[in-house]
Amino acid sequence: MSYVDEVIAKVVEQNPSEPEFHQAVKEVLESLRVVIEANEEKYRKDALLERMVNPERQFKFRVPWVDDKGQVQVNTGYRVQFNSAIGPYKGGIRLHPSVNIGIIKFLGFEQVFKNSLTGLPIGGGKGGSDFDPKGKSDREVMAFCQSFMTELCKYIGADTDVPAGDIGTGAREIGYMFGQYKRIRGLYEGVLTGKGLSYGGSLARTEATGYGLLYLTQELLKLNGIELAGKTVCVSGAGNVAIYAIEKAQQLGAKVVTASDSTGWVYDPDGIDVAALKEIKEVKRARLTEYKNYRPNAEYHEGRGVWSVKCDVALPCATQNELLIDDAKQLAANGCLAVCEGANMPTTMDATEYLQKNGVIFAPGKAANAGGVATSALEMTQNSERLSWTFEEVDAKLQGIMVNICHNMVDAAERYGMKGNYVAGANIAGFEKVVDAMNAQGIV
Ligand SMILES: NC(=O)C1=CN([C@@H]2O[C@H](COP(=O)(O)OP(=O)(O)OC[C@H]3O[C@@H](n4cnc5c(N)ncnc54)[C@H](O)[C@@H]3O)[C@@H](O)[C@H]2O)C=CC1
Numbered sequence: 437m438s439y440v441d442e443v444i445a446k447v448v449e450q451n452p453s454e455p456e457f458h459q460a461v462k463e464v465l466e467s468l469r470v471v472i473e474a475n476e477e478k479y480r481k482d483a484l485l486e487r488m489v490n491p492e493r494q495f496k497f498r499v500p501w502v503d504d505k506g507q508v509q510v511n512t513g514y515r516v517q518f519n520s521a522i523g524p525y526k527g528g529i530r531l532h533p534s535v536n537i538g539i540i541k542f543l544g545f546e547q548v549f550k551n552s553l554t555g556l557p558i559g560g561g562k563g564g565s566d567f568d569p570k571g572k573s574d575r576e577v578m579a580f581c582q583s584f585m586t587e588l589c590k591y592i593g594a595d596t597d598v599p600a601g602d603i604g605t606g607a608r609e610i611g612y613m614f615g616q617y618k619r620i621r622g623l624y625e626g627v628l629t630g631k632g633l634s635y636g637g638s639l640a641r642t643e644a645t646g647y648g649l650l651y652l653t654q655e656l657l658k659l660n661g662i663e664l665a666g667k668t669v670c671v672s673g674a675g676n677v678a679i680y681a682i683e684k685a686q687q688l689g690a691k692v693v694t695a696s697d698s699t700g701w702v703y704d705p706d707g708i709d710v711a712a713l714k715e716i717k718e719v720k721r722a723r724l725t726e727y728k729n730y731r732p733n734a735e736y737h738e739g740r741g742v743w744s745v746k747c748d749v750a751l752p753c754a755t756q757n758e759l760l761i762d763d764a765k766q767l768a769a770n771g772c773l774a775v776c777e778g779a780n781m782p783t784t785m786d787a788t789e790y791l792q793k794n795g796v797i798f799a800p801g802k803a804a805n806a807g808g809v810a811t812s813a814l815e816m817t818q819n820s821e822r823l824s825w826t827f828e829e830v831d832a833k834l835q836g837i838m839v840n841i842c843h844n845m846v847d848a849a850e851r852y853g854m855k856g857n858y859v860a861g862a863n864i865a866g867f868e869k870v871v872d873a874m875n876a877q878g879i880v
C-alpha cells in the first residue's frame with residue numbers, strides 16, 4: 437500500500453465518527469500524492485504524514501453559564517493546536533450547534549496549510565463550541581464567552597496561540613472574550629484578533645476575508661484571460677465573509693444576485709443591496725426573510741437553491757459541504773466559469789472533481805479565503821509594534837498577499853505537471869514550507 441493510502445486508512449480508523457476530518461485529510465493527501473511519492477522513503481521513515489495529521493495538542497472542556505431564566509446551561513468547548521512549525525497556532529473560534537471535535541480538527545488541519553500559504557509566520561489551530569449565539573440575549577452571549585475564556589485562557593497567549601472569529605464569533609464575542617482574558621491573565625496583549633478598533637483591532641480585518649477572496653478571484657480570472665467586471669456572481673451565506681465578498685465584487689464591477697442563510701436564500705435581479713444586508717445581519721441579527729422589505733423586486737425562497745441561479749462566478753461563503761455534486765452539475769451546465777471558495781471546504785470532493793473535469797476554474801478555500809487570517813497576522817504585527825496602520829496600508833498589504841498566494845498556487849501546480857489544478861497547487865505550496873520547517877526542527 438502506498439504511504440498516502442496507509443495514512444488515510446489510519447486516519448479513518450483512529451478518528452471514527454469524524455467524516456469532515458477524514459474528508460479534509462483525504463483531499464489534501466490525495467492532491468499531494470506526487471510530491472509525497474517523490475520522497476516516500478524519507479517521509480515514511482520520519483513518519484512525517486502521521487505527525488501532520490495528528491494535532492500537537494487538543495483541549496476539550498466544560499463551559500457552564502447561566503441563562504436569562506436563571507437556568508444553568510452546559511456547553512462543550514474545544515481548542516485544537518494543530519501545528520506550530522512555522523509560528524504560534526492561529527485560527528478562529530466557531531460557535532455553532534454542529535460543532536464537535538471532528539469539525540474543529542478538519543478546520544485546524546486546513547488552517548495549517550492556509551496559514552503557510554499566506555507567507556506569514558503563523559501555525560495552525562482552531563477552536564469552538566456547540567453554543568448557539570442565535571436567539572441569545574447579549575447578557576447570555578457574554579456569560580458564555582466569559583466562561584469559555586475562563587478555561588481557554590490557560591492555553592493561549594500572544595506568542596503561543598491566537599484565536600479569532602469564525603461562524604458565530606464576531607466583534608461582540610471577541611470583545612467579551614478579550615475582556616475576560618485580560619481580567620484573568622492581567623495581560624493587555626494581542627491574544628485575539630478581530631478585536632474592536634478601540635482596543636487593538638486592525639482596520640480592514642472585518643472586510644479582509646471577503647475582500648481577499650475577490651482579490652484572488654480577480655487575479656485568477658485574469659491569469660485565465662477573463663475579466664471580473666461585468667460578470668454575474670452568485671454568493672451563498674450572509675455573514676462576515678459573504679457580506680464583504682459581495683461588497684468588493686460590486687466595487688470591482690460585477691453584479692452579485694444571491695445571498696443565503698441557514699433557512700433560505702434571496703435572488704435580487706438588480707444586484708444585492710449590501711447596505712440592506714448589513715443592516716439585517718450585522719445590526720438586527722435577523723433572518724433574510726426581511727430582505728424583501730428593503731427590495732420588493734427580490735425573491736425569497738426557503739431552503740437551498742443559490743447554485744441553481746445562472747452565473748459566471750460562484751462564491752460559496754457559508755459553511756462546509758454546501759456545494760454538492762448536483763449543484764456542480766447545474767453550475768457547469770449554466771456556463772459558470774469559476775468557483776472560488778470563501779468558506780472552509782464548502783465544496784464536496786466529488787463536486788470539486790466534477791467542476792475541475794468540466795473546465796470550471798476552481799480555487800480552494802485554503803488559498804481563496806486566506807485573506808482573513810493573513811490580516812489577523814497583520815493585526816498581530818501592529819499589536820507587537822503598538823501601532824495602527826491605515827485602512828489603505830492594510831488593504832494594500834492584503835491585496836499583495838492574495839496576488840502572491842494566487843501565483844504561488846498556480847506555479848506549484850505547474851511545477852508538478854498539474855497545470856490548472858489549483859487544489860493541488862495550494863496544497864503543495866502550503867505543504868512545502870511546513871515540511872521544510874518540520875524537518876529543520878527535528879522529530880517533534
Ligand atoms: N470570518 C473569517 O474571517 C473567516 C471565515 N471563514 C469561513 O467562512 C465561512 C463563513 O464564516 P463567517 O462568514 O465568518 O461566519 P458568519 O457566522 O458571519 O456567517 C455564516 C453564514 O453562513 C450561514 N450558514 C451557516 N451554517 C449554514 C448552513 N448549514 N446552511 C446555510 N447557511 C449557513 C449563516 O446563516 C451565515 O449567514 C465559514 O466556513 C468559515 O469557516 C474562512 C476564513 C476566514
Ligand SMILES: O=C(O)CCC(=O)C(=O)O
Nearest residue numbers: 527528600602808809812
Ligand atoms: O483570523 C484568524 O485567525 C482565523 C480565520 C479563520 O478562522 C479561518 O481562516 O478559517
